[in-house]
Amino acid sequence: MAKRHTHTCPIAGVLNIFGDNWTWLVIREAFYGATRFSEIQRNTGIAKNVLSDRLDVLVNEGILAREDVGENGTRYAYRLTAKGESLHPVLLALHQWGNEHVYGPGNEPVLLLERATGKPLQPLAPTSRNGRRLTRADILTRPGPGASKATVRRLAEADASLA
Amino acid sequence: MAKRHTHTCPIAGVLNIFGDNWTWLVIREAFYGATRFSEIQRNTGIAKNVLSDRLDVLVNEGILAREDVGENGTRYAYRLTAKGESLHPVLLALHQWGNEHVYGPGNEPVLLLERATGKPLQPLAPTSRNGRRLTRADILTRPGPGASKATVRRLAEADASLA
DNA sequence: TCATTTGGTTTTAATTTGCAACCAATATAT
DNA sequence: ATATATTGGTTGCAAATTAAAACCAAATGA
Numbered sequence: 289m290a291k292r293h294t295h296t297c298p299i300a301g302v303l304n305i306f307g308d309n310w311t312w313l314v315i316r317e318a319f320y321g322a323t324r325f326s327e328i329q330r331n332t333g334i335a336k337n338v339l340s341d342r343l344d345v346l347v348n349e350g351i352l353a354r355e356d357v358g359e360n361g362t363r364y365a366y367r368l369t370a371k372g373e374s375l376h377p378v379l380l381a382l383h384q385w386g387n388e389h390v391y392g393p394g395n396e397p398v399l400l401l402e403r404a405t406g407k408p409l410q411p412l413a414p415t416s417r418n419g420r421r422l423t424r425a426d427i428l429t430r431p432g433p434g435a436s437k438a439t440v441r442r443l444a445e446a447d448a449s450l451a
Numbered sequence: 452m453a454k455r456h457t458h459t460c461p462i463a464g465v466l467n468i469f470g471d472n473w474t475w476l477v478i479r480e481a482f483y484g485a486t487r488f489s490e491i492q493r494n495t496g497i498a499k500n501v502l503s504d505r506l507d508v509l510v511n512e513g514i515l516a517r518e519d520v521g522e523n524g525t526r527y528a529y530r531l532t533a534k535g536e537s538l539h540p541v542l543l544a545l546h547q548w549g550n551e552h553v554y555g556p557g558n559e560p561v562l563l564l565e566r567a568t569g570k571p572l573q574p575l576a577p578t579s580r581n582g583r584r585l586t587r588a589d590i591l592t593r594p595g596p597g598a599s600k601a602t603v604r605r606l607a608e609a610d611a612s613l614a
Numbered sequence: 615t616c617a618t619t620t621g622g623t624t625t626t627a628a629t630t631t632g633c634a635a636c637c638a639a640t641a642t643a644t
Numbered sequence: 645a646t647a648t649a650t651t652g653g654t655t656g657c658a659a660a661t662t663a664a665a666a667c668c669a670a671a672t673g674a
Binding site: 297373396401 | 453454456458459460461462463464465466467468470471472473475476479482483484485494496534536537538539540541542543544545546547548549550551552553554557558559560561562563564565566567568569570572573574575576577578579580582585587588589590591592593594595596597598599602605606608609612613
């Protein structure tokens with residue numbers, strides 16, 4: 289992994305776990321039901337030493353659980369925890385953006401469909417409590433309880449610059 | 452950037468652009484209204500040679516537009532294009548996950564609020580056309596028009612493994 | 615005219631990636 | 645019981661990338 293981000297920011301925090309070229313592919317494999325080291329390795333093309341390291345990180349972060357499927361052995365299944373499952377909307381958002389903007393409509397490699405209707409999943413978007421789609425202008429970013437001084441200042445600058 | 456992903460997959464396609472430690476922070480800065488090289492550099496902590504390279508990639512991908520703010524000079528503003536703006540839901544999803552799972556409730560560095568009500572933005576989640584929240588089980592992944600043979604096979608395996 | 619700012623480039627050391635060979639322990643086949 | 649295959653790595657090393665610091669040309673401001 290590259291330099292670790294230390295400033296208090298949710299995006300930076302995510303990058304401390306996912307800010308490399310492979311980890312989202314490992315997560316994709318987990319959502320596709322892959323559990324074994326060589327299964328994940330084969331389906332992603334990742335180098336074995338890198339995969340070993342990334343799995344360690346994901347287990348340490350509580351995103352995957354390592355389960356011994358032998359008996360005191362060297363056979364493990366890596367399964368999503370509840371924390372790992374909570375990545376689903378993020379993965380869907382990445383997936384939808386990739387379909388639309390990397391491949392383009394009509395060229396999507398993998399479609400996301402509603403099981404009940406067979407129709408394409410609607411794009412994930414911020415919505416209000418009464419169900420209305422929200423735009424960027426409808427959303428504020430504000431310092432939260434965990435904000436550092438630097439974060440408070442950055443958000444104030446952002447507010448001034450976008451107003 | 453590390454090894455380029457060549458298999459046809461929306462997540463892999465996204466990682467070919469964003470699969471490093473800094474690019475999402477550059478995008479965050481763009482959404483916060485930062486436009487100048489040193490502004491982005493200061494607010495992220497990124498090395499200048501790396502930032503120069505990442506900005507090149509984002510401009511080449513049509514996500515940021517480089518605008519000469521002098522006259523035939525060396526002063527540029529980097530602004531989000533429509534394609535860049537379309538990253539907003541992805542950034543929000545990352546942001547919400549980071550708030551919830553990296554920092555935890557009560558410790559969020561940056562709150563996302565609905566401007567109209569001042570209340571926290573609802574978590575982004577897949578929803579049906581009639582507004583119902585969808586679970587993982589409600590969503591199918593199917594080969595799309597741009598699917599490779601390998602992708603078709605992988606999705607069939609995933610189907611079998613998750614059924 | 616001089617100083618400062620901007621957006622880099624270059625150099626170099628440190629770190630990470632990726633490949634291939636190798637390994638220990640377990641499971642399977644004979 | 646023994647040999648073979650599988651699993652999940654580790655190791656060594658070369659290549660690639662990152663990161664820091666110094667440096668640079670051109671534009672802008674004093």
